[in-house]
Amino acid sequence: MPKSKLKFCSGFLLFCLCVTANAWATEKMPPVEVRAKMSTVEALSSPVSSVIKPDDQIPAGQINDLTDLLSLTNSIYIQDSTYGRQLFLRGLGDQDMRVLIDGMPLGQMGKYYARSLVWEAIPLENIERIEVIRGAGSVEYGNTLVGTINIITRQGQKETESKVSLNYGTFNDFKAKALNSGSVGKVNWAVSAATRTRDEYLKNNDVEKMSASGSVGVDLGSAGHLQITGFALKREEGLALDDRINWSVWSDARDYIEGSKVKQDTNTILAAYTSDWFDLGISYMQHKRDDDYRQETWQVGDTYDYTLDFKAPAVKAKLHHKFGAHSLKLGGEYSKSDGDADWTYYGQESGAIEFDQDLAGAFVEDSWQILPKLNLTFGLRYDYFKNKVQSVNENPETQAELDDDQISPRGSLTYDLPSGFQAFAFAGQVYKAPAMADMYRWSGSHTLKSFAGRAVLRAYYGLKQPAGAPAFLIPPQYIEGWKSLIGQMKPVKGWDYELGVRQSGENHAFQVNLFYQDLKDYITIYPVSYPPTYNVDKVRIWGVELSGVYTFNQFLEVETNYTFTKNKKEGDEIIEKLYATDELFNAPEHLLNLTLRSRPLEGLLLEWQSQFVSSRFAGGAPAVPPQVAAMNSKYEPMYDLDPYWLHNVRGSYTMSFPKTDVTFSLAVENLFNEECYVRLDYPLPGTLVYGGVSFTF
Structure with missing residues (x-):
């Protein structure tokens, strides 16, 4: 770090620590408890977990979506691109985890389109907390390799409160x-609305966003509780017009002009009934996307328009009860995903793809308090899926279908040690x-x-042909070799192991966790989702x-998390030949978050937040094999x-x-104007300054 930066950091800390005694706050920071940093629901069956609360963040406007919050916790790294944000946990992408x-x-x-989930589609105003469960977790959570993110929506409290x-x-x-938000009698409610506009920092990438959310609940007394929640989002973002953007390599996007936009419309509704014995939930989400392209002149075959309509209903039921030293739960879930994507080509016939997926799961788990200090949790989970992807009005070979199932055992032990330690x-x-997109890319x-x-086939075999030239130019022996190389699509199976210790006291908490995951037939994907996709x-x-x-005192609190991760792939012949590496894409070895927090005056909160991300294998930017990128300087x-x-x-500062x-x-983000590639295809916008005012009454 340059001396000027070090002096600035030191000065900030001295300011926090050296305020005169007669101006000190009269109340200390609240004591820290390890349970407050964990999911209280799964504290025993999911020992590797953490909780993020949006209301704990300084409200200057620097938090734009869920990923800004999630990046503050262990093992999570955010990779941005022109298509949207992606989240990586322990080196695996957000499509390898489950979001609830x-x-x-x-x-x-x-x-x-380079993203597994539209993170912007969930309004921050509607979120009470986010539970991040790393690893497999409880058998209640299925269809995940690396973790589960459970977003808990806001409910009205006893006192009515408004905030602007x-x-x-x-x-x-x-x-x-x-x-x-508030409550009257047995009824609670929470409603919110938000809007955002931002000018471009790359040509044409301006943003407009509107969201609304609402929740109403009824306390049914001994019969339980009923809660209905809904939220909606509309978002428009201009397509960045810059030579560095990834799609300029592959498509006619290089000719787009100002006014080209991506429009998104997402609506979600959930109904949940909970009681002492039985829980039932029903949800429905619909996401629509419309790419509005503009060009000065159109050539035959140019992508003129693209639309996506994705629908995802789900239902989940769970029985749960405590019998003496045993806490039992038994349940099941079913979710249906249905997507229709349509391309309109200038002067040519349109293309369409239909995506269809059925996911079903059942689980049983017993959390047994064997001794006052020893708990054993064991469960079994059954998973079944059926995928179908088909290109409409095209060769039947473009259709892909797959189904499979598995029974998965999981178990955990926790033991309370002296002095507040727990192993x-x-x-x-x-x-x-x-995923449905995996099937589509593999089939393509x-x-x-x-x-x-x-293009990748030609790079792999060293064929001296234009990267995207028609397939009939490829000699048959290479076509057969290629099909054998990428094989047939399979589900991913494996094991997750966690071992650790944690301890908490009145003014501190810490946790150390060792993890090891062994995955068979992992589905590898290029950085921004371009083919090929295949199992390794x-x-x-x-x-x-x-x-x-x-928490030292009211003047200084230190909060930090650090992750060291190593990974190794075996059997990925394409990546090993093209890049001479066996690493995963976008998997940094070192991740560090450090926050220094101070309350030198009553009502005043100051924070210094630092984030370090080590180098990571990108595989070539703008997101193409180096052999292809080398064709154009x-x-x-x-x-x-x-x-x-x-x-x-x-x-x-609160008055x-x-x-x-x-x-x-x-808030001043990227204080020292660090030039770095958080984005795969172009760098950060530089130092950002935000300010705001809020009224709570």
């Missing part, structure tokens, strides 16, 4: 939101169905329909996760993305008036 809302499965197509906030930042980034161990089998490569698949023989992932928080391949260390300074609190906040 109030315990209900959220529809995930898989990595399609306004934020403004760099690039005319304006945000406004309003929230009202834990976990072992369990994992199982993951290929297997049938040589995919432009990118043909084995992936092994191992490492250590450290996390802790220590402006597409210089980047085999690895450099490490970066970002520093953010944030502060808020209390009768019945109203007013909070002023300020």
Whole structure:
């Protein structure tokens, strides 16, 4: 770190620690408990977990979507691209984990247009907390390799509360939101609305966003509780017009002009009944996308329009009860995913793809308190899936179908040690169905329909032909060799092992966790989802996760988490030949989050937040094999993305008036204007400044 940066950091800390005694706050920070950092629901059966609360963040406007919150916890790394944000946990992408809302499965197509989930589609105003369960977790969670993210929505509390906030930042980034929640008698409610606009920082990539959410619940007394939640989002973002963007390599997007936009419309509704014995949930999500392309002149075959309509209903039921030293649960879930994608080509016949997936699971688990200090949790889970992907009005060979099932045992032990220490161990089998997008990409490569698949084939065999030239130019022996190389699509199976210790006290908490995952037939995907997609023989992932928080006094609290991860692939002949590596894409060895927090004056909160991400294998930017990028000098391949260390300074000051609190906040993100590739295909926008005011009454 340059001396000027070190001096700045030191000065900030001295300011926090050296405020005069007569101005000190009269109340200390609340004591820290390890349970507050965990999922209280699965504290025993999922010992490797953490909780993030949006309301704990300084409200300056620097948090734009869920990924900004999730990046603060252990082992999570965010990779951005022109298609949207992706989340990586322990080196595996968000399509390898399960995302839930109030315990209900959220529809995930898989990595399609470079993203597995539209993270922006879930309004932050509607979130009470986010539970992140790393590893396999309880048998209640299925169809995941590396973890489960459970988003808990907001419910009205006893006292009625309203909140209005306004934020403004760099690039005319304006945000406004309003929230009202409360309860009357046995009825609770929470409603919110928000809007955001931001100018471009690359040509044409401006943003407009509106969201609304609502929740109403009824306390049925001894009969249980009923809660209905819904939220909606509309979002428009301009397609970045820059030579570095990945789609300029593969498509006619290089000719798009200003006004080209991606429009998204997402609606979700959930109904949940809970009681002492029985829980029942029903959910429905619909996501629509419309790419509105514009060009000065159109050529025959240019992509003129693209639309996606994705629907995902789900139902889940669970019986649960405690009998003496045993806590039992038995349940099942079913989710249906149905997607229709349509392409309109200028002067040519349109193309369409139909995606269809059925996921079903059943589980039984017993949490047995064997001794006052010893708990054993053991369960079995059954998973079944059926996938079907078909290109409409095309060769029947483009249709792909697959189904499979598995029974997975999982178990954990926790033991309470003296002085507040607790040791834990976990072992369990994992199982993951290929996503619908996996099936589509694999089929496109297997049938040589995919432009990118043909390009990689030619690079692999060293054929001196144009990258995307028609398949009939490829000699038959290479076609047969290619089909044998990528094989048939399979589900991923494996084991997850966790071992660790944690301890908590009045002013501190810490956790150390060792993990090892052994995955068979892992589905590998290129950085922004381009083909080929195929199973590799084995992936092994191992490492250590450290996390802790220590409150010295009201002037200084330190919170940190660090993850060291190693991985190794076996049997990936394509990547080993093209890149001479056996690493996973976008899997940094080192991740560090460090937050220094101080309350030097009553109502004043100051934070210094730093994030370090080590180098990671990118596989060539702009997201193409280096042999293809080398054909054009402006597409210089980047085999690895450099490490970066970002520093953010944030502060808020709250003034209390009768019945109203007013909070002023300020945040400076990327304080030292670090030039780094958090985005795969172009760098960060530089230093960002946000400010805001909120009123709570």
